[in-house]
Amino acid sequence: MPEKPLNAAADADINAEEILRKFDKESDYRKLKGFAAKLIAAIAITFSLFQLYTAVFGVLDAMIQRSIHLAFGFCLIFLLYPAKKSWPRDSIHPIDFLTAVIGAAVPLYIVINYQSLVLRAGTVTTMDYLVGLAGVLLVLEAARRVVGLPIITIAVIFLLYALAGPYIPGQLAHRGADLPTLVQHLFFTTEGIFGIPIGVSSTFIFLFILFGSYLEKTGMGQFFIDLANAIAGWASGGPAKVAVLSSGLMGTVSGSSVANVVGTGSFTIPMMKSLGYKPEFAGAVEATASTGGQLMPPIMGAAAFLMAEFTQIPYNKIIISAAIPALLYYFGVWTGVHLEARRLGLRGLNKDELPKIKNILMERGHLMFPLVAIVYLLVTGYTPMKAALYAIVFSIVTAMLRKNTRISAADIVSGLEQGARNALGVIAATACAGIIIGVVTLTGLGLKMGTSLISLAGGNLFLTLFFTMLTSLILGMGVPTTANYVITSTIAAPALLMINVPTLAAHMFAFYFGIIADVTPPVALAAFAGAGIAKANPLKTGFNAAKLAIAAFLVPYIFVYNPSLLLINVHGFEQIFLIIATSLIGIIAVSSAVSGYLITNQSVIERLIFFSGGILLVTPGLRTDLVGAALLGLGYLIQRGKLKNKALAA
Template sequence: MADNLKLESVDNSEEILKKYDKESDYRKLTGFGAKLVSAIAITFSLFQIYTAVFGVLDAMIQRSVHIAFGFCLIFLLYPAKKSWPRHSVHPVDMIFSVLGAAVPMYIVVFYQDLVSRAGTVTTLDFMVGLLAVVLVIEAARRVVGWPMVTIALLFIAYALLGPYIPGELAHRGADLDTLVQHLFYTTEGIFGIPIGVSSTFIFLFILFGAYLEKTGMGQFFIDIANAIAGWASGGPAKVAVLSSGLMGTVSGSSVANVVGTGSFTIPMMKKLGYKPEFAGAVEATASTGGQLMPPIMGAAAFLMSEFTQTPYVTIIAAAVIPALLYYFGVWTGVHLEARRLGLRGLNRDELPKFKSLVVERGHLIVPLLAIIYLLVSGFTPMKAALYAIVLSIGVSMLKKNTRIGLVDIIEGLEQGARGVLGVLAATACAGIIIGVVTMTGLGLKLGTTLVDLAQGQLLLTLFFTMITSIILGMGVPTTANYVITSTIAAPALVLIGVPVLAAHMFAFYFGIIADVTPPVALAAFAGAGIAKADPLRTGFNASKLAIAAFLVPYIFVYNPALLMIDVHAWEMVQITITSVIGIIGVSAGVAGFLLTNLSFIERIAFFVGGIMLVTPGTYTDIIGAAILVIGYLIQKKKELAQKKARA
């Protein structure tokens, strides 16, 4: 039954992925072109593995080679125009590809000369640097899309037109020579922290994910989720929540996650009785949350580690409870909707057996456990990912049904290199934005302006930061969104006393939640495409299910103990318990159901009571708990009355 359901929608999943995930819109080359791309991609991966084993090169050299490989592949795989052929490379793209490889290598070839000149830029240096900026913008346009490019161009214009800008945002300005030198010949611009993280941690984690996929980890997660929750009330929807959460630990793309697991779970949900808009929303919400789920969160989490100078293992620890609260909120919404509609799960006979799955494929989980152990033990993320890659290949050999051969290993190298291109283009373009910010002091100016606009009020500042992150998330990928908001909005929160990690995590959360927030909710629209549902309604359903994600960031800003910051055990337990109960109340108010249908007044009461419980404070907790207890007793009385009436 499961196989049939999966096949039912797999025909249009690739089309949906291309429509909603710009990074998937690449050529499918044949013949010599395909072999050329494979050779470059495999060499790219081998270079990254080599530097991980024997040591990273000097920052500018490592990052230049990384960009050279990436741009060479981007211009070969992503056509300048959609109308250009997809099975062969257009001559213009071939020229761009050669330039994309050659221009960054200028720094490698003339590295000693550039260092000895100590910032003095010759005419040739200027021409190469200007061409590099153009190539970065064009690569981002092809892979990430126009919104990211538009933002970068606006920042460049701001740098050049500083003296003519009125008000507090004015600055002394920069000429084109100085701007190009800053963006291309320092580690403050294109070769800054974002591309540095891409050229070390991120690449290896994406390669690790590619090998996990080769071993069949994705299907294993789906089967495990079915065995655990497929039989429960509204089973397939809970399977979607579990499987997508598990898949998110190895996948950094909300849309790809939706398509990967949604082609299986969405048809099952529809068959059980869920409306198409709700089925698509469940998958979209669960898949989006995957980027919040440790141990392998989205690429932005690695950037957060570098920006905040916080060990990655601390980022993981901080993310655990908020991520679990997010998924608990989605799970609760799914459960209440299933109860409201009277939906039951699948027959146990139709589901895989948990014990059999663990015996047959349980060894596949070892690399994930190993990477957690290595990170906790003090290994760098790069070394942890490297050892996990080797372990994932080795572990797959233990059983015939999971064993990968030499061809799979080589294909994994190619798949990993392809997988990093979206992050590479986004981080290189984000480097332009960061370069302008560091050059002009814009970050502090915008942060101060944001605080002034909110009149120093924490709640208003948080609200403005949330809106900024969501709006940016509608047009740019999570990685780039986080880079921008962490540069502009997060400092505003730090200015008014929010801990650095909490401020950055707040921006990170809402950048991700943009994927399920209308009017542009790419993950929800991808789910709607599979479910054959109305995209906007699917987006609104997804926002309702993700209600916890809109609350949790406020909780950990007001009480950083939720992020394991200066926390006492009892304090953390108390916050977690009140947050869980509060999320149940809010979810019931949003769904309009608890034990029976809620009246309008009851919905408001449950929502308000839930909000008061998730808001830190003894008095608010007491009042919120009292409201929910009274509401529950009223619901219980109504449920008993309905049972008597039916009897």
């Protein structure tokens, strides 16, 4: 008989949907019935079928493919997401219906008039200008409804910057652009709204989201939780380690840290609290683990696809290069959880409370086959689009192998609808990010920002990295992953490229800190969502999450100073082994300093010793490694002496 999945949240009085709605705009859509629901389903299913058709028979011309993609996205967004929160959720307001029709028509203007637009080669008629202006405004409105105000604020600032160029003092000044020129650049070229971000959304990302919707239909999320429980639930502080492991597994297919927090956190957070973890720490563990899922290959919150397009580095190389840093991140979170559990003396769950790993794998282990397949296909050179297409088929076929995971024909159709719905946040975010990119390409802002950061740092690599980190953290606050990477790579990464940091390391550096903004106060959406479930103080939860994510603040510096961690210019396995070994030890030391515990509680002096030693170990170089190792040896001897004195005193 299959074992009953653990469900600690059942008695925890948690309204996960309410938490998700509060911190993730993508869940704030209408719940429709009757004809309206059938209309939405028909449009969404048609959207998914269009994407599958082009994946099978070939992508259309870039502007046509992206315009149709945006037309579907606009139509669904304006039908599903009300313009005002006060408007009813069980019916479509007439204004929203009209906006949906206009939203579909505006991008289709490009499809219908494609030949004449090409022949005019940049000459904009009055009608073109009005349609383009409407398109820009619709993008901002769609992003407001689905993503929220932070990205809108950034986009509007960039638009004002483009228009006010001659009046801006200093290095950031430019010749400016009038409104018709700006609209033409943003809406009728592949440099703005229809640029790389939405191009990737209209091909790779949509299919991976559709793949994720089918994995959800097969019960993959609960499988990950049960598997994590069987592996780590018995250990010291077991439920916290389950949160780390299950969120890491979910992160391989999930693109939202907030949704991941709510999905696995509804189970893990109440369990952690029941074993003695403080609410702020329980919420922080889940938030940190869930955020790290966006750093975990193969999907990386869809940023890996964008990174491949922006850097022209093959996708399979990016996900292989990202693997070691992601594992170091999770090792740091795991270490922080373990030390806190040891400090508080928290036990794991009794083994008779846990599912048996053998039974889980026998009953539902086949659900892992699609993930293994997609990694294999990507690494062996298949395009992301083909890999995702085959993985969708494989996920449906493998689910049919066992009765308890089998999905019906209705589930297959429902998966098409759910996939399209899940893609709306990405569509709105990438279209809005296209406005930002368009302004950057029109004004040369990326180069100007890079020059300014280097000038501010005086050409010093460490200071340039530090200022780039701050820029990425600020730009990443409250912005979803895809738009987050687009913004940080466009504004922050150029500074690193200008001082000869390898392209992949520069982009990965900006990406890491943009993602870590989700757990960095004062705006830490993932941590605040975790606090909502844990019924904890949001700001304290955010600070706890930032402490647990300490590895994420160190790892980017490591791979910039030593790109071998990203498998760049590797000279033998020994070099990689040494870097990983010193990084792991350094992360343990820094985590112990942050938590104030290793084998016993640490004094302020001991924490300084471990922190300094850990930083030196993660800094490449034989001399720094030797000094760091000596400091850690000294700190460990002090800890052993204290422990021995405690034993004698007892």
